[in-house]
Amino acid sequence: MITQLSILLPTYNCYCMRLVAALHAQCAAIRALTFEIIVADDASTEHRYVEANRSIRQFDHVSYIECEVNRGRSGIRNFLTAQSHYPFLLFIDGDLALDNPHFILQYLSSQADIVVGGITIGGTVELWKDNLRWLYEKRSECKHTVERRQQYGFRQFRSTNFLVRRVVAERCPFDESIRIYGYEDVLFGKFVEQQGFTIAHIDNPVQLNEFESNALFLQKTEQSLRVLSGCRNRLQGYSSLLHVIEILHRLRLHPFFKQLYHLFGSRIKHRLEGNKPNVFLLNIYKLLFFASLINPKEDV
Template identity: 40%
Template sequence: MNRTELSILIPTYNDCCVELVNSLAQQAMRLSGLSYEIIVLDDASNRPEVLLQAAYINELRNTRFVRRETNVGRAKIRNILTSMARYRWLLFLDSDMEIVSPDFLERYLQAPPEATVVHGGNCVQRDRLPHDGALKYRYEKAAEQTHDATQRNKQPYQQFNTSNFLVAKWVMEAHPLDERIQTYGYEDVLFGKTLRTAGIPILHIDNPVGFGTFESNCSFLAKTEEAMHTLFQYRKELVGYSNVLHTYAHLRRFRLAWLVRLLFLCAKKRMRTHLLSTHSSLFVFKCYKLGFYASLPHDQQQG
């Protein structure tokens, strides 16, 4: 192995991640010579049944479940996990993912030793459309077709996210996630930009974790709207890292942003009804995102 110590760090909020943790623990125990720990840090979940997992997780070898009393958000929770970690290599995983390969950990440990940030990617674990969660399923299924390692390495910083990546601890200590972002979305995109500015390369490999469950259309749409607010707030810093910003800039250049805003406000209710159905369209979803962003309070004289 190119790496012999590993802290596996799982931030969680209102998710049950027992199966994920158990899969990781089983793989880690089979790797001879590996010193490891698994830390699950709960960001003040408010579902009592989720907290029941703590007892099981704490019984696993080299594993602990820690619960915070106050919610601190997606960026700060990962920075806290960095400070809690014992080892030089950190593996961050979202708590709602599934391990899909028996050599998942070994692939990361065998990555080129000079790589200080390694992103493994995601995949969809089911071929049938879920009864609810059709929108999230279609979104991830479409992304999967163009997000293998070869494609992601063409734009390594823009294609980075924090759902599944290995990183040297010193990188996270020197370049923590931006804790200004306490709403949903784009903290990982800004982290990618930070790495680019610092000249730290990102290596993308094919070592995915899987989407096994999909949140409801209503939840996914609400998070999308929150992410558009986040994008609007940090739009100057995210130029070049968002297709929505790129498209909106073209609309403003041709004095069409006002028209998109007007059409969206007229069609918003019908678009939402469609997106909340089982027949939701990704094209309508993309139009909704752009329209929602355009409807935010930009300088009207420029739009």
């Protein structure tokens, strides 16, 4: 059983007081556990979040670090690893919620080098029916059951909620060359797999309850696809979209899809940013946008 644990929360423009309080209460109730909770704000642009989160310093064994320069999703996780002290690290995104009273206990009995707890999607259709991120995440939930995640191992690694041995995190840092949103966790999962470490998926989720606007979600989606385009040689076998592009390339259809993006991309995007978004249309937009990023004469 794990007896020493560092809980590491990267935050950016979000409140994390409730999550920290829930994690602290669970840890404090386990007498055999020595723990610390370190929250690092990655230079949030909205200062109200920084000010509100300072109240977490009232808890024992909790540190709150305010970064002056944005390190990015990879950099902030590596920074948190360097700030931690204990042999097991539990990473949780700061904008998530906890509704499982046995969340910490379930992790403490873990044996693998990396353990992924998963995520559930909160909210109701009445509240979020016009939100593209919520619709997309709800549609994808069936692909992220513990059975499905365990079947695909490292290809289903997600950095929102995972436990890792400190020696693994130090030997396999997140790739800081990726400065914008997207695929840093996929690359981490691939690198760890190549190093021969073990992974386990368990049913120990955190909950996502807040969802960005349709326009912001599309902006982040486009950023992630740019990362995928730049890293496509490294991510072969780790992306279904790359597989589809390979097929289009072999069938000489890639130029056609690229032209479709130039003809219809802006209209599809406008529809997705509206109040009646559609997940099927989102998947079409992602394919067309990604096709537009790649030169048909290049290898894919």
